[in-house]
Amino acid sequence: MSALLEVRGLCKRFGGLAANLDINFAIAPAEIIGLIGPNGAGKTTLFNCIAGFHRPSGGSIFFSGLDVTGAPPERMARLGVARTYQLVRTFSSMTVLENVTVATLLHNKRLSIARERAMQVLDFCGLSPRASEAAANLTVAEQRRLEVARALALQPKLLLLDEAMAGLTPAEVQQAVELVRRIRAGGVACLVVEHVMEGIMPIADQILVLDYGRKIAQGTPTQVRNDPAVIAAYLGES
């Protein structure tokens, strides 16, 4: 089966610092890939390269067979790649519904239709009771979920989640895991950057481990958990 996302030999340098070096991997449709690694490993940089916020210094990125290396975020959104942010960036002057409507407007500029579709997404994410609340009044966990809803509203084929579970209580982490499962069941692939292991190990099909900008391991969660290189990288961090 042809891959949904293919990253080949990706490099990203900032001045003299190589944040990503020779990264190779692929994501199949409706697959959940976890991206882990110690702090400073280059996870966010890789994430931003795929999302279109950084232009890679070398290598290439293919999405649905198209070369999207260096494509801007707007184009990635139209092609079906959606992302969330580590520090939530919900639109603070708008309501929950309006936040998601901004996303649904991409595919249909008629406001009434866009709103309807946004409500459906809010339903899916369990946020419809809060639809007319100001986004700024939501708790952090709720705002994270709103960001996921907003990203889903783009009808993406690939969802990029950036540390969406940081700071959540164990119960909230379970809710988030459930949501990711349902997203995958809807046919959406997910690339999940995470530190919260309970949030990613149970659901990931594959785990990618980065350290010092390079991929040091890739495999199922069990394989990766027992990989000596991975253990060394995490022990070395403390």
Next chain:
Amino acid sequence: MSVEIVLQTLLSGLLIGLVYALVAVGLTMIFGVMDIVNFAHGEFLMFGMYASFWLFSLYKLDPLFTLPLTALLLFALGAAVYQTVVRRIIHASMLSQIFTTFGLMILFRGIAQFLWKPDFRSIDNSLVSGAVRLGALQFGLPQIVAGAGAILATALIWWFLDRTRLGVALEATAADREAAQLMGIPVQRMFTIAWGIAAACAGIAGGLLSTFYPVFPEVGANFILIAFVVVALGGFGSVTGAFLAGIIVGLVEVVGGFLIGPQLKLALVLLLYLLVVLLRPQGLLGRA
């Protein structure tokens, strides 16, 4: 176009550019330390000019000797402005910050107009009045002294920032506020000092200018836009950059004015600003 005229124009541009540099150093310092663009910076210059003027008119003290006093007065004013007003908007939106310094600008102009009327004043027969001849070239002594004074003041600021503990602490606060705080640097005090020094720079520039430039409440308007151009060209936050950029802008202004007419000087300088921020946003030496 003779060699003499070219040299005369170049030196004029250099001299006024040095004064621009001194004005911009203060402006860029505030931006570097706290990310605020002070639209009222020209009014510090204006108050410096008035301080110099009144000390001369009322007490017959020559501007050259009252410069340190002017600097001190303006330092106090700058620090006071920070403590009373600016401190409250450090965390406010950029729009609030812009409007706060805008409001200060208008308030200060109003105060000056109220206290001293909109009339143009000038200092005649100060110690540095007169001209200097160099062969066929003639230069105003006040302008030369102003240029020299600007170099001296800028050098002092540079030495302060680079060689004194307080100055280094200031630079640290500019580079990384949180880290500086964690290292025990009293950030509020740094901000106050930055505003004081910035105002003093503008005040000294005003004092130097008062020997040959007319003094009136709106005079700040003539310098604030140029100061922005210098800061942008030099790189927001870079003192050395402001110094080099000041000279460049001074040259562009005078040479450009000579080539295409003095009325279009300002347009030329502002065009330079647009070119810099669109083509090289970090300026000469600014942070990218």
Next chain:
Amino acid sequence: MSRRVLLSIAVLAAASAAPWVVSNPSRQNFLILAMMTAQLAVAWNILGGYAGQVSFGHAAFYGLGAYTSSVLLIQFGLSPWIGILAGGVLAMLFALLIGWPCFKLKGHYFAIATIAVAEIVQVIFTNWRAVGGAVGLYLPLREEGLKAFVFHASKLPYYYIALGLLVLTLLVSQTIERSFLGHYFRAIKDEPEAARSLGVNLTRYKLVAIAASSFLTAAGGTLYAQKELFIDPGSVMATSLSVKIALASILGGVGSLFGPVIGAGILTGIEEVTRQFFGGSGRGTDLILYGMIILAVAVYYPHGVIGGFKAWSQRRAARARSGSTG
């Protein structure tokens, strides 16, 4: 009909009837000035309030509108009613031209760039003798009446034209705000990077905002020209005018429909009061008052009158809720 619509109609009716109640010509002139300022503030708000791109150079559009219609009238006898459209289009094209590179700039850089552009325009017009240069342009007094867009005997027609232009500008603003553009503008204002990741092309929509804003601002310029029958760079292109209309919007409440109108009303009122009690701008007292108002709003009431009102009514509702349950 909703309460809002009824209220709007009531206000419009009152505004239309006002000249019959307020018969003093100078008071009528005050109302005209207030409405003209309000119209400019509402137009500015489309770009600065909704889309969050704060411009301190809108006087350039105002002046371009005034000069375009006036020059076309003087040189070619073109009716100001067509000239107003021509001015709007010219200002809009200019806005798109400078907006395209300048919208790359963020924050302070953009704000200063708007000042720079407007000042350059003013310098050019001050030195452009073909359009009057620093001396300015006098508009011809040959005819009077609606067709000529000149009224002498009574200033009343200007009142209704100003009111009409204000209502038109409000309608455009409201239509934009309620369309998908409203959502996109607010997204661009709140979190531009997040908007990008939702497929929003920032530059394209900022250009839409500045196009509408500049066109309407320029129309206001033509109205000014036809009313005063004299324009010069100092009166229609000054940065102080740009600051005033931005301030009116912020004072009333940026990003709301009627905020700019309220702010313009307050500002014009203050100007009038300072003129009567402190005798004009000779002594600087108006500047002092102006400056203090700006400071008060910027430091304590950044959300303006509307924002303050909303906060107050929210607090009242919260107290009522806790009062009824507690």
